[in-house]
Amino acid sequence: MKVFITKDIPEAGILLLQKKGIDFTINPTENVLSREEFIKICQEHDALLNVGTNNLDEDFFKQCSNLKGIALFSVGFDSVHIPSANSRKIPVGNTPDVLSRATSDVAFLLMQSVARKSFYNHKRIMNGEWGSFDALANLGQELYGKTLGIFGLGRIGFEMAQKCKAAFGMNIIYHNRSHNQDAEKELDAKFVDFETLLSESDVLSIHSNYAEENNKLFNKSTFAKMKPNAIFINTARGKFHNEDDLFYALTNDIIWGAGLDVTNPEPMKQDNPLLALSNCCILPHIGSATYEARNGMAVCAAQNITALFEDKKMPFCVNE
Numbered sequence: 001m002k003v004f005i006t007k008d009i010p011e012a013g014i015l016l017l018q019k020k021g022i023d024f025t026i027n028p029t030e031n032v033l034s035r036e037e038f039i040k041i042c043q044e045h046d047a048l049l050n051v052g053t054n055n056l057d058e059d060f061f062k063q064c065s066n067l068k069g070i071a072l073f074s075v076g077f078d079s080v081h082i083p084s085a086n087s088r089k090i091p092v093g094n095t096p097d098v099l100s101r102a103t104s105d106v107a108f109l110l111m112q113s114v115a116r117k118s119f120y121n122h123k124r125i126m127n128g129e130w131g132s133f134d135a136l137a138n139l140g141q142e143l144y145g146k147t148l149g150i151f152g153l154g155r156i157g158f159e160m161a162q163k164c165k166a167a168f169g170m171n172i173i174y175h176n177r178s179h180n181q182d183a184e185k186e187l188d189a190k191f192v193d194f195e196t197l198l199s200e201s202d203v204l205s206i207h208s209n210y211a212e213e214n215n216k217l218f219n220k221s222t223f224a225k226m227k228p229n230a231i232f233i234n235t236a237r238g239k240f241h242n243e244d245d246l247f248y249a250l251t252n253d254i255i256w257g258a259g260l261d262v263t264n265p266e267p268m269k270q271d272n273p274l275l276a277l278s279n280c281c282i283l284p285h286i287g288s289a290t291y292e293a294r295n296g297m298a299v300c301a302a303q304n305i306t307a308l309f310e311d312k313k314m315p316f317c318v319n320e
Ligand code: DGY
Pocket: 073, 074, 075, 076, 077, 099, 236, 287, 288
């Protein structure tokens, strides 16, 4: 069995594959492969370790039904057409838990940065705009005792809620497919319907897996139901929000600010008008970008691949 790895991964994962004697090839080109090149290479391999944004859609599975398994270098699996994998009995594995802290750290960082306009003020200094003290300028908001609303309270959402409770004594409300007993017990989190989440959150942070039914769920009409002081945080997927509507909400005092680690498309274009706003902080999808998280992801992905070779169930399988 031969494995194709689409981009280099941290050594911890490579060492594990080597230790198990697995035959793998890492994409030797610096460039992102074209769709045709990618499919052709997958047809010549038995398993795929997918790093990055290749779209594993219905057509991909039709053309690459030879694959015996796919290990993703991500926790999100929205890039994979799971019904196609299921119908061909191709297991798909992800990298849960190991990036929950790092990703929730970025959500927390964005929340604070927006609340205190930190990125914007850094930009002002760089532009030579640090003037004399002004008691009325650059005012942010404090988060003590405010309400954090979490859309999708799983592992990452839990970590975010925990930090916000510990740092600012925030009240936690959440909307999820099901109740999260741990969060209710440990953090006194309250399950609410979606409308309540919108209307009561001072900070609304998305931590859900992305599914098509949630495409642009955060749009003109949902932003309009949020508080004027609300901060919108998205570290999950850019497809959750409508970018034009977010721009409108941020420039018409509908909501107070936004922090994004994800956009649609990625990379975001340099002339995107959101980048010019004083109340919007944007990061280039770095939620899991710590040594600790990326090493953990490399090990999870290698464990998923190893299981295939040992004819075992993937330890982090999303579709079986
Ligand atoms: C994930 O793991 O899903 C992160 O968003 C990186 O893609």
